[in-house]
Amino acid sequence: MERKLTVGVVCYPTFGGSGIVATEIGQAMARRGHTVHVISHDVPRRLDAGCRRVIFHQVATRGYPVFPQPQYALALASKLVSVVDYEGIDLLHVHYAVPHATSAWMAREVLGPRAPALVTTLHGTDITLVGSDESYLPITRHSIAVSDAVTVPSAFLREATWDRLGLDRAQTPIEVVPNFVDVERYAPPADRHAAAAQLADLWDGDTRVPVLVHVSNFRAVKRVPLVVELLRRVRQTIPARLLLIGDGPERGRVEARVRRLGLREHVRLLGQQERFESLLAGAAAFVLPSETESFGLAALEALSAGVPVVASQVGGLAEVVRHGETGFLAAVDDVDEMAGYLVRLVSDRATAETMGRAARKDVLARFREGPMIDRYEALYRAVLTARERPG
Ligand code: GMT
Numbered sequence: 001m002e003r004k005l006t007v008g009v010v011c012y013p014t015f016g017g018s019g020i021v022a023t024e025i026g027q028a029m030a031r032r033g034h035t036v037h038v039i040s041h042d043v044p045r046r047l048d049a050g051c052r053r054v055i056f057h058q059v060a061t062r063g064y065p066v067f068p069q070p071q072y073a074l075a076l077a078s079k080l081v082s083v084v085d086y087e088g089i090d091l092l093h094v095h096y097a098v099p100h101a102t103s104a105w106m107a108r109e110v111l112g113p114r115a116p117a118l119v120t121t122l123h124g125t126d127i128t129l130v131g132s133d134e135s136y137l138p139i140t141r142h143s144i145a146v147s148d149a150v151t152v153p154s155a156f157l158r159e160a161t162w163d164r165l166g167l168d169r170a171q172t173p174i175e176v177v178p179n180f181v182d183v184e185r186y187a188p189p190a191d192r193h194a195a196a197a198q199l200a201d202l203w204d205g206d207t208r209v210p211v212l213v214h215v216s217n218f219r220a221v222k223r224v225p226l227v228v229e230l231l232r233r234v235r236q237t238i239p240a241r242l243l244l245i246g247d248g249p250e251r252g253r254v255e256a257r258v259r260r261l262g263l264r265e266h267v268r269l270l271g272q273q274e275r276f277e278s279l280l281a282g283a284a285a286f287v288l289p290s291e292t293e294s295f296g297l298a299a300l301e302a303l304s305a306g307v308p309v310v311a312s313q314v315g316g317l318a319e320v321v322r323h324g325e326t327g328f329l330a331a332v333d334d335v336d337e338m339a340g341y342l343v344r345l346v347s348d349r350a351t352a353e354t355m356g357r358a359a360r361k362d363v364l365a366r367f368r369e370g371p372m373i374d375r376y377e378a379l380y381r382a383v384l385t386a387r388e389r390p391g
Helices: 017-031 072-087 097-114 137-145 155-165 192-200 224-235 251-260 297-304 315-319 335-347 349-366 369-388
Strands: 006-010 035-040 054-058 091-095 117-121 149-152 174-176 211-215 241-245 267-271 285-288 309-312 327-330
Touching: 006 017, 006 072, 006 097, 017 035, 017 054, 017 091, 017 117, 017 297, 017 369, 035 072, 054 072, 072 097, 091 097, 091 369, 097 117, 097 137, 117 369, 137 155, 149 155, 149 369, 155 174, 155 315, 192 211, 211 224, 211 297, 224 241, 224 251, 224 335, 251 267, 285 297, 285 335, 297 309, 297 349, 309 335, 327 335, 335 349
Parallel strands: 006 035, 006 091, 035 054, 091 117, 117 149, 149 174, 211 241, 211 285, 241 267, 285 309, 309 327
Antiparallel strands: none
8 A cells, every 4th residue: 555645735715716726635635644734824724624634823923123024934834844853744735826836845945855846736716817927926936847746737837937927938848637526525406496496485486587696706807896897787677686605805896886786685695605606606607807827726616516608718717618518618808708698598588508517527527526536646646656766
């Protein structure tokens, strides 16, 4: 039997795809008998407290009047050094390059021969917006280049990483491991009408009015105000409602847009929700008009629940949503095209249901957790074996 590993996972703890993916991988590794140490500034939202082989370590950041900001990257690097030394970590798996890959690189410099292996998983804006910005580019590029292995959730992000960071394709190979979904948790409802009734309860209980759903962290890149505009356009043709789940910097603008368009009675904002799958399952369509998206985990969760997705044709979304089969992809600036697809799904329930079934089938075939965890586990072992080889 192969020896069990001790793995350190570094991620952001808040709502957001990278933290979810990191936590799910860590917990799945623990279920396979590995010991997992999660290192972050707060407990990740999806961390299951009952998971005995997952141990959490909090990074505390001390401010000081001469610092322009608290020094999180340094505090994390120091924490990694102590955790590695105390717990005997074999391998660090860091999610989101900025600053996690850099803190891991610093920790390895300090640890020298005691340094663990390093796997970096890039998620999206750590490359497309932040990492490729001049203020972070040289250090991000270096931290990625010195990782023992690099993974991304889509072929799109692999290309973007090589191009925007100016990394050499041969010297920095990048493996595409798609994100995955808990297909039991995000499942089509036994009774879709009952699921629609649960959604309709947020209004007047009338299940005849279809509901569009959007879930995100309400950052500008998600274009949530546009989701509201899409509802307005759909309603010019057919009655519909909108459920918005999540919270973030754009929430004020979204509320203002809802009020300005006179849509308050047709839009519900639920804020951050720990569990929303039962509401998702009753949706007529899921809307994700992002400006950029390396993968689109929220779209995958909707597809898994058998809900067709209407999204912008950007980044890795075309690797998740099959246009015309499991949903529709529209040109990022073509609001009319997007609204047209939504009208089609809302008014033609038979097509929407056929697409929903195709979506579920596609998710079961391509995005189940088990095969992806197999790939991460094989990667961990390959990296550790390569390090043991002399020279
Ligand atoms: O890059 C971000 O915006 C942060 C990150 C997150 O923590 O939510 O989202 C990215 O990672 C997710 C998980 O891999 C992907 O599903 C999202 O598409 C990606 N976001 C963007 O590319 C905008």
